[in-house]
Amino acid sequence: MISNEIGGQLHHRSTIGEPLTNSEKEQLDAWYAQLDAIESKLLSKNTDSQIDTKILQNQLEASLSQLTFVTQRIQQISKENEDLRKEISVLKQQLTVRRSA
Numbered sequence: 835m836i837s838n839e840i841g842g843q844l845h846h847r848s849t850i851g852e853p854l855t856n857s858e859k860e861q862l863d864a865w866y867a868q869l870d871a872i873e874s875k876l877l878s879k880n881t882d883s884q885i886d887t888k889i890l891q892n893q894l895e896a897s898l899s900q901l902t903f904v905t906q907r908i909q910q911i912s913k914e915n916e917d918l919r920k921e922i923s924v925l926k927q928q929l930t931v932r933r934s935a
Contacts, residue, residue, distance in 0.1 A: 838892075841865030842900035846907065869896065 844862040
């Protein structure tokens, strides 16, 4: 069983185009299969007007895990962008000094 956190991370990496190893691809496929099984179970129970709260809790945890991962990734990218902006500013200043020398 693949944890929701790992599955979410692999899903995110896959959706932004990062390459995955064969092992990671297999894990991602297994995670998708888990989610499909949960969804299928939920849908079949819906026909009986009975929603399994454990399934809903698992889905909520999966969603929260994905949201947490994406939020952390956005924060990391924002920090990296700010660092790059500072570095570019320093390089521009150095270039200006060298051109005037």
